[in-house]
Amino acid sequence: MSRLQTRFAQLKEQNRAALVTFVTAGDPGYDTSLAILKGLPAAGADVIELGMPFTDPMADGPAIQLANIRALEAKQNLLKTLQMVREFRQDNNDTPLVLMGYFNPIHKYGVPQFIADAKEAGVDGLIVVDMPPEHNGELCDPAQAAGIDFIRLTTPTTDDVRLPTVLNGSSGFVYYVSVAGVTGAGAATLEHVEEAVTRLRRHTDLPISIGFGIRTPEQAAAIARLADGVVVGSALIDHIANAKNDQQAIDGVLSLCAALSEGVRNARK
Amino acid sequence: MTQSQTDLRNGPDANGLFGAFGGRYVAETLMPLILDLAREYEAAKIDPAFNEELAYFQRDYVGRPSPLYFAERLTEFCGGAKIYLKREELNHTGAHKINNCIGQILLARRMGKKRIIAETGAGMHGVATATVAARFGLQCVIYMGTTDIERQQANVFRMKLLGAEVIPVVAGTGTLKDAMNEALRDWVTNVDSTFYLIGTVAGPHPYPAMVRDFQAVIGKETRDQLQAQEGRLPDSLVACIGGGSNAMGLFHPFLDDTSVEIIGVEAAGHGIETGKHAASLNGGVPGVLHGNRTFLLQDEDGQIIDAHSISAGLDYPGIGPEHAWLHDIGRVQYTSVTDDEALDAFHKCCRLEGIIPALESAHALAEVFKRAPTLPKDHLMVVNLSGRGDKDMQTVMHHMETAKQEKH
Numbered sequence: 001m002s003r004l005q006t007r008f009a010q011l012k013e014q015n016r017a018a019l020v021t022f023v024t025a026g027d028p029g030y031d032t033s034l035a036i037l038k039g040l041p042a043a044g045a046d047v048i049e050l051g052m053p054f055t056d057p058m059a060d061g062p063a064i065q066l067a068n069i070r071a072l073e074a075k076q077n078l079l080k081t082l083q084m085v086r087e088f089r090q091d092n093n094d095t096p097l098v099l100m101g102y103f104n105p106i107h108k109y110g111v112p113q114f115i116a117d118a119k120e121a122g123v124d125g126l127i128v129v130d131m132p133p134e135h136n137g138e139l140c141d142p143a144q145a146a147g148i149d150f151i152r153l154t155t156p157t158t159d160d161v162r163l164p165t166v167l168n169g170s171s172g173f174v175y176y177v178s179v180a181g182v183t184g185a186g187a188a189t190l191e192h193v194e195e196a197v198t199r200l201r202r203h204t205d206l207p208i209s210i211g212f213g214i215r216t217p218e219q220a221a222a223i224a225r226l227a228d229g230v231v232v233g234s235a236l237i238d239h240i241a242n243a244k245n246d247q248q249a250i251d252g253v254l255s256l257c258a259a260l261s262e263g264v265r266n267a268r269k
Numbered sequence: 270m271t272q273s274q275t276d277l278r279n280g281p282d283a284n285g286l287f288g289a290f291g292g293r294y295v296a297e298t299l300m301p302l303i304l305d306l307a308r309e310y311e312a313a314k315i316d317p318a319f320n321e322e323l324a325y326f327q328r329d330y331v332g333r334p335s336p337l338y339f340a341e342r343l344t345e346f347c348g349g350a351k352i353y354l355k356r357e358e359l360n361h362t363g364a365h366k367i368n369n370c371i372g373q374i375l376l377a378r379r380m381g382k383k384r385i386i387a388e389t390g391a392g393m394h395g396v397a398t399a400t401v402a403a404r405f406g407l408q409c410v411i412y413m414g415t416t417d418i419e420r421q422q423a424n425v426f427r428m429k430l431l432g433a434e435v436i437p438v439v440a441g442t443g444t445l446k447d448a449m450n451e452a453l454r455d456w457v458t459n460v461d462s463t464f465y466l467i468g469t470v471a472g473p474h475p476y477p478a479m480v481r482d483f484q485a486v487i488g489k490e491t492r493d494q495l496q497a498q499e500g501r502l503p504d505s506l507v508a509c510i511g512g513g514s515n516a517m518g519l520f521h522p523f524l525d526d527t528s529v530e531i532i533g534v535e536a537a538g539h540g541i542e543t544g545k546h547a548a549s550l551n552g553g554v555p556g557v558l559h560g561n562r563t564f565l566l567q568d569e570d571g572q573i574i575d576a577h578s579i580s581a582g583l584d585y586p587g588i589g590p591e592h593a594w595l596h597d598i599g600r601v602q603y604t605s606v607t608d609d610e611a612l613d614a615f616h617k618c619c620r621l622e623g624i625i626p627a628l629e630s631a632h633a634l635a636e637v638f639k640r641a642p643t644l645p646k647d648h649l650m651v652v653n654l655s656g657r658g659d660k661d662m663q664t665v666m667h668h669m670e671t672a673k674q675e676k677h
Binding site for chain 1: 296300
C-alpha cells in the first residue's frame with residue numbers, strides 16, 4: 001500500500017479525518033521552510049502538500065501568490081524542492097507528501113526526469129492545477145505508472161456528467177475545491193460541502209478531502225465531521241507573511257497546525 | 270504561376286492541438302465552461318442567423334470592409350516591392366481588435382452571460398471590449414497592469430467613458446501577462462455569470478481557433494481586394510505579433526497558398542541578445558502558460574520571464590499556439606525588430622503616408638523597410654496596419670525627448 005492509502009486507512013480506523021496542510025516550498029527561505037516541513041507531522045499534520053513555486057499561479061489568491069514570490073526571491077526551484085523532500089524523508093517515512101503546483105516548471109525540468117527524481121526523493125502524489133484529465137497522457141499516466149498518485153481537483157462546476165472523466169485516473173484521494181474561486185477566498189457553507197461529499201461518494205471510493213477557505217480549528221472540525229480530509233493552506237501561510245523573523249514563522253505555522261489538528265481530532269467525539 | 274494546395278487551415282484537432290501546441294491546460298473549475306464554450310461556438314459558427322448578425326455588425330458598426338490601400342509613397346521610398354496597407358486602423362475603435370470582440374460578444378449574448386471580463390495590454394482590446402459591452406448593455410470589467418495604465422492613460426479614460434470598470438493589476442511587472450492571470454482568477458470566481466473575452470489567439474481551446482476565425486475576415490477581404498486591384502495573390506504578407514491575432518487573421522486564409530511568403534514580426538525590444546524583448550519564438554522555448562502549450566520566455570527553472578517592448582500590445586511572454594506550430598513546421602517566417610527600428614518606421618510612415626500607425630504595427634513596417642528595397646517592383650507585399658497610433662503619443666513623445674537629451 002502507498003503511504004497515502006495507509007494513512008487514510010489508519011485514520012478511518014480511528015474514525016477521524018486527516019489534517020492536510022499546504023505550505024509553499026522555500027517560503028520564506030530554504031532553511032526556514034525545511035524546518036516548518038519537518039515540524040508539521042509532530043504538530044499534527046497527517047498529509048503534507050508542498051507547493052512548487054511558480055511565477056504565474058493563476059488559481060491562487062493573494063496569500064499563496066505572495067508565498068510564491070517570496071520563495072522565488074529566495075531562489076527556490078524544483079531541484080531544491082525535491083531536495084527538501086529528501087531531507088524530510090531522512091527522519092520521516094510515514095507522512096504522505098504531495099507536491100502541488102503548475103505544469104510549466106515540471107515541463108521545463110522534463111517529465112520523465114521529474115517523475116524519476118520525485119519518486120526517488122519520496123514524493124507520494126502530485127496535484128498539478130493546470131493539468132486536466134484531457135491531458136492525462138503527458139503527466140498523470142507516467143506518474144501513476146511510476147507509483148506516484150495523481151490527485152485531481154473537483155469543483156462545484158464539475159457536474160455529474162463530467163465527474164467520471166475527472167475521477168478516471170485519480171488516485172490517492174480526491175480534493176474537493178469547495179468554492180469556485182482562488183485559494184484563500186471565502187468558505188463554502190456546510191450544507192454545500194455535505195451535498196458535495198454525498199455527490200462525490202456516489203462516484204468514488206477514494207478518500208475525499210475538502211479545501212479552500214478553511215482557516216480556523218472550528219471550521220476544520222466542522223468539515224472533519226463530513227469528509228475524510230481537511231485542507232488548510234492560506235491561513236498557515238499568513239503566519240509566514242506576518243512573521244517578524246524566521247523563528248516566528250516556524251512557531252506561527254506549527255502552533256496553528258497543532259490547533260487545527262486538535263479541532264480535527266476531536267471533531268467526531 | 271503554379272499553386273500547390275496543402276491543408277494547413279484545418280487545425281486545431283478536437284483537443285485544440287496545432288501539432289504539439291495549444292490544448293486546454295486550465296484549472297478544473299474552468300474546464301466545464303471551456304467545453305461549453307467550444308460547443309456553443311461550434312453551433313454558432315454554422316448558424317446562418319449568427320453569421321448574418323455578425324456580418325451586419327462588421328459592416329455597419331465596425332465599418333468593414335477596411336480598405337486595402339496602395340501605399341504609393343512608401344513604395345517609392347523603398348524602391349522595390351509594391352506595398353499595400355490593410356487599413357485595420359480605420360475600424361471603429363482604431364484597431365483590428367473589434368473584429369474579435371463583436372464575434373465574442375454575440376456569442377456571450379447567445380450563452381446568456383451578463384458580465385464581460387477582459388485583459389488588456391495597450392488598451393486597444395480593453396477599449397474594443399468596453400465598446401461592444403456598452404453596445405449590448407452588458408457589465409464590463411477590464412484588467413490592466415499598472416505599468417500599462419501608466420503608459421496608456423488615454424485608453425484607460427476611453428474605457429471608463431464607455432462604462433467599463435478598469436481594475437489595476439499590481440502583480441508581476443504590471444503588464445499583459447499579469448492582467449491575464451488576474452482575469453483568469455476573476456473567471457474562476459464568477460463562473461456562472463461571466464464571459465471571458467480573450468483578445469488574442471492564445472489561451473485554452475477554443476479561444477485560439479475562435480479568435481482566429483473572427484479575425485480571418487482581414488485575410489479574406491485582402492484576398493478579394495487584391496484580386497480586384499491586381500488580379501492575383503500577394504507575394505508576401507507582413508504582420509506584427511504579440512499574441513498574434515492580427516497576424517493570424519491576415520495569414521490564415523493564405524496558409525495553403527504556397528506561393529505566398531508569410532512573415533510575422535516579433536518585438537525584439539532592446540535586442541534579443543540583451544534579454545529585454547518580447548520575441549517568444551526567436552528567444553523562447555516551448556512551455557505551458559495561460560491554458561496552452563506554446564513558445565514562452567522562461568528561465569532554466571521554467572519560471573516565466575517578463576517581456577519587454579516599447580509597444581504595450583506586444584509586451585507578452587507567450588504567443589498563440591498556431592503561430593508556434595507554423596514556426597515549427599516552417600510555413601511562416603518569424604523575424605524580429607527592435608524598439609528603435611519600430612520607432613524609426615513609425616516616423617517614416619507618418620511623414621510618407623500621413624498615417625500615424627500604432628507602435629505595434631510600426632514593427633511590421635520596420636520589417637517592410639528592411640525587406641521591400643531588396644525585392645522586384647512586381648512583388649506584391651501586403652502589410653497589416655493593425656492599429657492607429659493615437660494611443661502612443663505619450664510614449665513616442667517621451668522617447669523623442671529622451672533621444673534629444675542624449676544628443677545634448
